[in-house]
Amino acid sequence: MYTTMDLIKTLMSGAGVTIQVLIYSAILAGVLSFIVGFMKLANYRLIRYIANIYIEVFRGTSLLVQLFWLYFALPLLGVELNAMTAGVLALGLNYGAYGAEVVRSSIQAVPKQQLEAAIALNMTVKQKYQIVILPQAIRMMIPTFGNLLIELLKGTALVSLVTLSDLTFQAMTLITSTMQTTKIFLLLLLFYFIIAFPLTRFMKWLERKYTIGKV
Amino acid sequence: MAGTKIYDREGVKMIWDWGFTFSIIPKIINAMWVTIAATIIGFIIAAIVGLIWVLGRRSSFKPLALLVSCCIEFIRNTPLLVQLFFLFYVLPEIGVSLSPFVCGVIGLGVHYSTYLSEVYRSGIESVEKGQWEAGIALNFTKLDMWKKIILPQAVAPVIPMFGNYFIVMFKETPLLSAITLVEMMQAAKLIGSSSFRYLEAFTLVGILFLLLSYPASIAVRYAEEKISRKFGKVVA
Numbered sequence: 472m473y474t475t476m477d478l479i480k481t482l483m484s485g486a487g488v489t490i491q492v493l494i495y496s497a498i499l500a501g502v503l504s505f506i507v508g509f510m511k512l513a514n515y516r517l518i519r520y521i522a523n524i525y526i527e528v529f530r531g532t533s534l535l536v537q538l539f540w541l542y543f544a545l546p547l548l549g550v551e552l553n554a555m556t557a558g559v560l561a562l563g564l565n566y567g568a569y570g571a572e573v574v575r576s577s578i579q580a581v582p583k584q585q586l587e588a589a590i591a592l593n594m595t596v597k598q599k600y601q602i603v604i605l606p607q608a609i610r611m612m613i614p615t616f617g618n619l620l621i622e623l624l625k626g627t628a629l630v631s632l633v634t635l636s637d638l639t640f641q642a643m644t645l646i647t648s649t650m651q652t653t654k655i656f657l658l659l660l661l662f663y664f665i666i667a668f669p670l671t672r673f674m675k676w677l678e679r680k681y682t683i684g685k686v
Numbered sequence: 687m688a689g690t691k692i693y694d695r696e697g698v699k700m701i702w703d704w705g706f707t708f709s710i711i712p713k714i715i716n717a718m719w720v721t722i723a724a725t726i727i728g729f730i731i732a733a734i735v736g737l738i739w740v741l742g743r744r745s746s747f748k749p750l751a752l753l754v755s756c757c758i759e760f761i762r763n764t765p766l767l768v769q770l771f772f773l774f775y776v777l778p779e780i781g782v783s784l785s786p787f788v789c790g791v792i793g794l795g796v797h798y799s800t801y802l803s804e805v806y807r808s809g810i811e812s813v814e815k816g817q818w819e820a821g822i823a824l825n826f827t828k829l830d831m832w833k834k835i836i837l838p839q840a841v842a843p844v845i846p847m848f849g850n851y852f853i854v855m856f857k858e859t860p861l862l863s864a865i866t867l868v869e870m871m872q873a874a875k876l877i878g879s880s881s882f883r884y885l886e887a888f889t890l891v892g893i894l895f896l897l898l899s900y901p902a903s904i905a906v907r908y909a910e911e912k913i914s915r916k917f918g919k920v921v922a
Binding site for chain 1: 903
């Protein structure tokens with residue numbers, strides 16, 4: 472007989488995997504967002520074109536399709552990924568495409584005069600971005616990135632479908648062995664909420680912190 | 687072509703097989719209609735429930751407003767996949783058995799209703815205060831005021847945002863495969879597991895999603911431009 476404590480213990484180990492997937496894919500998505508976001512602002516048409524294809528393909532097809540493609544279809548082309556790699560790659564690539572648009576639009580939303588002032592002050596490209604553009608752009612990115620992070624967390628539940636033993640996977644396994652369906656699903660929902668809620672609060676706090684005294 | 691001769695140990699052809707691809711297109715197209723139907727019905731549910739959420743949240747009866755806010759927070763912060771499992775596996779325990787399709791559209795609809803309620807809210811907040819005052823001055827009942835003054839003005843500027851969420855919901859429908867609904871993804875999975883050829887099926891599904899959602903997103907962007915020109919502002 473499984474007590475509630477046993478259930479929580481097993482779910483905890485799943486939560487560890489979920490958080491691991493979340494962190495890895497958030498890092499991948501974040502890096503991709505900036506790289507592709509800048510590519511979209513590049514002077515060369517070819518680079519912009521490549522960035523556009525990446526964004527449209529990964530936003531236009533569904534996350535689950537991408538995940539299954541990486542896990543089940545790619546081995547037929549000779550590339551075998553384990554569940555963790557496939558999960559992190561799919562989540563990172565998918566949310567990176569959404570993030571890239573956020574980076575691009577935030578940088579473009581910095582008033583043009585700021586850029587002109589930087590040029591007038593004879594700043595190097597590096598200074599221009601480091602001192603003038605990015606501090607303002609990143610402030611604008613925070614709220615949207617916060618939302619994307621929550622979406623990413625919810626997206627991690629999908630990796631259970633490619634047999635990675637995350638929170639959802641553990642819950643499904645527990646259900647087949649204990650049949651305590653209602654209790655386990657309620658606990659599962661609660662677990663996700665407990666992970667997501669502090670994240671939302673943290674992003675709200677970040678947002679407030681960086682907009683104090685700003686218009 | 688040297689490549690076409692490559693077989694793996696089980697004798698399954700390793701690379702892309704056009705003949706097989708064309709043979710499975712009809713099956714996947716059939717399942718596509720289930721995907722589209724689920725998106726449309728799910729969206730209608732989301733639009734109705736979303737409106738209920740936003741009205742509840744604005745209620746002057748504070749406990750109700752608080753309860754609604756808590757519900758929205760909870761639904762938004764938990765994965766749709768888990769909510770679908772919950773509806774599919776827990777409801778039968780209390781005597782409510784729903785078909786995968788019904789379960790799926792309810793799950794999808796309720797999950798995204800919390801997002802649409804935000805869209806409604808931003809639309810309602812963009813209606814000028816003078817409009818409310820005019821409604822009161824003209825002695826409109828509360829219902830008439832919402833129906834004839836506020837909602838028509840609140841909804842029009844946010845139509846593109848509804849369009850965006852429609853596309854987002856379309857792309858989330860593969861999750862319904864997890865509760866055994868045979869939509870595009872599940873059809874591809876079935877083809878894959880019976881033929882051991884996942885590559886063609888999954889790639890086709892991906893291409894179909896792209897073919898449907900990309901023009902739709904261009905249409906939404908076009909509507910966005912038109913509407914922001916007409917209303918002279920973009921509601922965020």
